[in-house]
Amino acid sequence: MRAKVFVTPRKGILDPQGRAVEGALKSLGFGAVGDVRVGRFVTLEIDAPSRAEAESAVRQICERLLANPNIEDFSFEVDPG
Amino acid sequence: MKWGVVSFPGSLDDRDALWALRDVLGQDAALLWHKDEALGGAECVVLPGGFSYGDYLRCGAIARFSPIMKSVASFAADGGLVLGICNGFQILCEAHLLPGALTRNRSLAFVCDFVNLRVENAATPFTRAAHRGEMLRLPIKHGEGCYVAPEDELRQLEERGQILLRYVDERGEAADAANPNGSMRSIAGVANDRFNVFGLMPHPEHAVEAMLGGVAGRKIFESIAGAAR
Known part of the structure; x- marks a missing residue:
């Protein structure tokens, strides 16, 4: 199964990258843009007997390594495909 | 006093720390390899600066799972002294041996400079050779040294x-x-x-010889050496 993991800076944590990108977008004329956050996108293949088990494994992977709970939030999708 | 300086793949300052401890300060110091679990009888373990594992994922996030970090964690749990400098500080935060996290500098730029520091608590094994309010001038060189922690955690850090x-x-x-x-x-x-x-972002190991810009870093190592004696 294929998992897609999204890691983003936690709300309230200063995201200087997001702020710099937002400034650049505004100077390009995209004035409607706001609250840009720059995070990380990870895809991985996972071998599991069921979707629920794959999800539980991916959650552990996120908690243990892919995201730092002090500063980041994560979400993921598992595609049984 | 016996010191162990850990080399991770991508560590840069392990040899400088070894030089500062052994050649300048006359301590009994040796390098430890990240894949080993033995700490070689060290009374203080130093996690040096650098870019362990290329800073992939997050600074320190992968180094914290090195075999030696298990030993470092149990050594710390038994009260052993652990000093993390720069990337070593990031590794200690990732390993939950220290609170908080280190994120991208506010400026987004890598900073390489001397900074002035104020000793806020001199009643610790790491600062006892200094006095409270003393100023130390140490070099910094990092891109991700912005310390963050939740507000209640910060309050506790202050109080304690x-x-x-x-x-x-x-x-x-x-x-x-x-x-x-x-x-x-x-x-x-x-x-x-x-x-x-x-853990600290500034580099005491780069400030132990007057010829190289100052000796304020000695205070940290001398504090530790005195504490263990």
Whole structure:
């Protein structure tokens, strides 16, 4: 199964990258843009007997390594495909 | 005193730390390999600066799972002294041996400079050769040294005296302009609540010889050597 993991800076944590990108977008004329956050996108293949088990494994992977709970939030999708 | 300096793949300052400890300060220091689990009888373990594992994922996130880090964690749990400098500080935060996290500098730029630091708590094994309010001038060189922690955690750090060093200006004030990376409350170095694990972004190992810009870094190593005696 294929998992897609999204890691983003936690709300309230200063995201200087997001702020710099937002400034650049505004100077390009995209004035409607706001609250840009720059995070990380990870895809991985996972071998599991069921979707629920794959999800539980991916959650552990996120908690243990892919995201730092002090500063980041994560979400993921598992595609049984 | 016996010191162990850990080399991770991508560590840069392990040899400088070894030089400072052994050749300059006359300590009994040796390098430890990240894949080993033995700490070689070290009474203080130093996690040096650098870019362990290329800073992939997050600074320190992968190094914290190196075999030696299990030994470092149990050594710390038994009260052993652990010093993390720069990347070593990041690794200690990732390993939850220290609270908080280090994120991208506010400026997004890598900073390489001398900074003024104020000793906030001198009653610890890492700062006892200094006195409270003493100013130390140490070099920094990092891109991700912005210390962050939840507000209630910061309050606890203050109350318990776990903030050992702050970035200050020449008058000793923790002014925003003197904060090189945007760290919350101008924090440059924190200890755990048992005061046997300490992490700091500045580099004491690069400040032990007058010829290289100052000797303020000796205070940290001399504190530790005195504490273990």
